[in-house]
Amino acid sequence: MSETHAEYADAWSEQEPPQPPAPSTPAVTPADAADAARLVSFGLQPKLLPARDAEYTELLRRYREDPAFARLADAVATGLGLIVLEVSPRAGMAVTAGEDSVFAVRMGDYARRASTDSADRFLHGLAHLAVAAMAFPRPEDLADDAYIGRLTVNGVDAFVRQACLRLEQRAEDQGENTDPASDAPGLEAAWRIYARRSATGATKDARRLAGSTTGIVGKAAAFLTDSGFLQRTGDEGGGSYRTTARYQLQIRDMAGSAAMAELLELGVVPVSDGSATLVPPPVGDDLELAADAGLPFHS
Numbered sequence: 001m002s003e004t005h006a007e008y009a010d011a012w013s014e015q016e017p018p019q020p021p022a023p024s025t026p027a028v029t030p031a032d033a034a035d036a037a038r039l040v041s042f043g044l045q046p047k048l049l050p051a052r053d054a055e056y057t058e059l060l061r062r063y064r065e066d067p068a069f070a071r072l073a074d075a076v077a078t079g080l081g082l083i084v085l086e087v088s089p090r091a092g093m094a095v096t097a098g099e100d101s102v103f104a105v106r107m108g109d110y111a112r113r114a115s116t117d118s119a120d121r122f123l124h125g126l127a128h129l130a131v132a133a134m135a136f137p138r139p140e141d142l143a144d145d146a147y148i149g150r151l152t153v154n155g156v157d158a159f160v161r162q163a164c165l166r167l168e169q170r171a172e173d174q175g176e177n178t179d180p181a182s183d184a185p186g187l188e189a190a191w192r193i194y195a196r197r198s199a200t201g202a203t204k205d206a207r208r209l210a211g212s213t214t215g216i217v218g219k220a221a222a223f224l225t226d227s228g229f230l231q232r233t234g235d236e237g238g239g240s241y242r243t244t245a246r247y248q249l250q251i252r253d254m255a256g257s258a259a260m261a262e263l264l265e266l267g268v269v270p271v272s273d274g275s276a277t278l279v280p281p282p283v284g285d286d287l288e289l290a291a292d293a294g295l296p297f298h299s
Contacts, residue, residue: 028072035059036073040080043093044103046228046246050092063087085253090145091245096253120211123194127213127220130160131230132251135243142252145245152237156217157199164195214238 039059042048050056063070064087073093077084081101085094097103134156135149136142168191198212209215221241224230229247234240 028068032069032072033076035062036069036076039063039073039093040076040082040095043077043082043084043095047226048092048228050089056092057089060087060089060092063093083253085249088245091249094246094249096250120216123197123213123216124220126160126191126194127156127217128224130156130163131217131220131224132254134159136248136251142248145248147248149243149248150233150240152240153214153218153221154238156221157214157238160191160194160213160217161199164191167191168195 038055042050042053042056042059048056050060063073070087073087074084077093077095080103081098082095082103083098085091085096087093131151134151136147141147141149194213198209200209200212200214218239221230221232221239224247225232225241229244229250230241231244232239233242
């Protein structure tokens with residue numbers, strides 16, 4: 001063999017043997033996309049419990065065990081303007097709507113459906129804020145997956161009225177104007193309007209007025225129940241409720257809001273067994289609380 005041929009032979013022998021092609025990622029099939037969309041659709045049915053639907057349970061298992069399918073389901077949710085809060089057997093596929101999502105419920109729309117009075121928008125917002133603050137008064141309550149918050153309509157109303165008193169006292173101490181200003185935005189305007197509104201009122205057949213504060217809290221509780229955030233447990237206290245895993249996840253997402261923090265810092269809600277009775281008012285307070293008081297929006 002000539003030297004040239006030997007060099008070619010040596011160069012050939014030094015080359016690495018050809019490697020087998022890397023395994024290709026399985027292509028996403030239309031069936032996979034349909035299953036992912038189906039899982040997201042289950043997540044948009046807040047009252048549906050995974051334990052009661054075999055298909056839902058199977059899709060949740062697939063989400064947890066198949067990363068490619070999980071990414072696909074997350075992409076479907078993102079495309080719909082949804083934020084995935086958790087995917088688990090306890091909460092199902094818990095999603096919340098982003099601000100630009102077609103599924104977003106805005107407080108203005110919610111309040112307009114409940115009342116024609118524009119000032120009531122503040123009261124409905126405050127009612128939802130108060131329900132959340134009473135349901136999970138401590139950070140550890142939000143962190144504990146086993147925690148269940150409990151509340152009543154009259155209890156929430158009593159809580160807000162006590163908070164109104166604290167806010168009014170704070171305003172007086174700071175020399176602020178305490179006259180109601182229904183066209184002013186924010187929590188300060190809300191408590192002033194709330195404090196002047198009747199707690200119950202009644203129609204001729206003894207039903208509470210929708211525009212009363214317990215009527216507004218009752219509307220909030222009913223909406224949260226329809227949305228799968230609360231479960232009604234009885235009629236005592238104007239209606240009693242317990243929280244769901246989905247609601248806990250939703251409140252975790254909003255727990256850092258300044259308004260909610262301000263309510264909790266007032267110290268009106270004590271640490272208790274979940275019945276959420278009110279902190280006793282200071283001596284001399286003549287605040288009239290609601291009878292039998294026990295204790296997801298975009299702007």
